[in-house]
Amino acid sequence: MIRLSDIHKYYRSGEQSLHVLKGIDLHIQEGELVSIMGSSGSGKSTLLNILGVLDSYDQGSYALAGHSVTNLRETQAAHLRNKFLGFVFQSFNLLPFKNAAENVALPLYYQGVGRKERNYRAEQYLEMVGLSDRKHFMPNQLSGGQKQRVAIARALVCKPKVILADEPTGALDSRTTQEIMSLFKEVHRLGNTIIIVTHEPDVANQTHRQIYLKDGRVTTADQVHLQHEAVAI
């Protein structure tokens, strides 16, 4: 589903060049539930941006669902994000002046789906995340966990190939975190590919594979944790 080979990324500011990603090789299969961990500055946000076709890379290759993601123009990138990717953010990023159903329906709007069909599908996904009774609520009438559920419904509504979640539980208490993780697992069980960026080991441990980033490289800690997981099982 996702294949990164030797991805390098530099940030240039004036004379100085910061080598953020130093050759990432990553292969994520369809149907995987993966977490990316790493301390701040490890490059995990950059990696997520590249995976989300929000940022470019300087070297290497990236194939998303069989499509090469290289030197895309903005419009092509927008289409790719819309079709293949669903985003879940730490701060939910719901539009405050739209109700839950309208927020969920927004990506469909950019696909040119008709209003009725949009509303129908949005309601379906709201039901799936357990909020069918809140579809007309505005975001400020929802709790943090409910907002994140709406955001997950929005990420799913276009039937994307991959769901990218950036610290999805960062703004939630532990109980709600658990609820959201259960939801992610349920979504995963339905056959979705999910990548969660997090720094909470609790969250990472609930995924099937953990990828550790350190100084712009995937570290061997990956192996360590896999073993650890094997022991746990």
Next chain:
Amino acid sequence: MFIDTEKWQEIFRTLGQHKLRTALTAFGVFWGIFMLTVLLGAGKGLENGVTNGFPRVSNFINIWSQGTTQVPYQGMPIGREILFDPGDAAAIVKNVNSVSLVKGQNSIGIWGGTPPYTVYKSKNGAFAVQGGFANIEGIQALRIIKGRSINAFDEQQRRKVVLIGQRVVEQLFSKDEDALGKDITINGISFTVIGVFESLQRGNEQQQEERIYLPNDTLRYAFNQIGWVDNLIVVPKPGVHARVAEEEAKKYLAEIHKVSPDDKGVLDSFNLQDEYDKVQGLFLGITVFSWVVAIGTIFAGAVGVGNIMLIVVKERTREIGLRKALGATPASIIAMIMQESLLITAVAGYAGLVVGALTIEAVAKMLEASGGNSGFFSNPEVDFQTALMALAVLIAAGVLASLLPAAKAAAVNPIVALQDE
């Protein structure tokens, strides 16, 4: 279409969230368009007022002789008096190509002499008498309000008929007496009244309405002016500028009266078209000035809209970033911002156009109610073409106002916009 309703809903919602800001911005554009319509309408009113004072035939020429020659010519001495012959009019029409009509004019009490004594029954007065001709209304700027004008038969048969101004009627006839068909006596000679006129000469109404017109040949024969014509009215052929006809007619007159081409002082003339052109030029100037002022105002308004839209884009950076992450293309973002500022300019500008037109209309109504004739200002109006032009300016302003903010919006980087503080 579904895209539209959704888009418009959103635009209304964003604008509605910032009512004061939207209103203030819209007012800039509103004021610009309002100014444009009012200025143009007022300019048109001024133009109508002044051009109404012009005769309907606005390109005629009047040629007269100043008296004696100052330059010897073809062996003839200076000091020779030049008078136009009664036959000159026909000769000019025949020999000068650029001329379509020439009429002689004589008078008693206008270009010499004193106004004659006119009597009807027990009433009397001294009114200037002037030679007229068929279709005199267009050239002398008068309107027949009763009876008829002088016609070609009156001229040919030298009928003793007169066209009198309404102030003449007031002075000679009692209130309920009909002047038409009555005989009045001018210097002891009897004439029949065939028509009464009112003056259309702005600022000169009183003087003209105290005048009596009769066929010029009748005047010449009745009052002993058979040997000469005082001055000539010349109308150029259609499409010929009056100045050309003026020069050619004067040149021909100088030739037949043996006046040296260098003797500029003898033949003098007045050419209404030059005056008319000057006035037209002035109004062109006023119109251009109005447009410049108003377009300046509109652009100031548009800059205001642009300014506000920039702030809006700044405020909505996060939202725009999110939309881009969810698959909004730069084009769709640009369309969103542009529609918003176009909506503000269009609604505000249209309101300005309507209010401006209503104001102009109200002023016109008030003028009409107060007598309708206030000198140099009458019937202000905004024509359809002007309105369309204003609308075009408006749309251009709206597009212009949204270009920069829309570009900014399209350039929003979703990574930066969605960063958690």
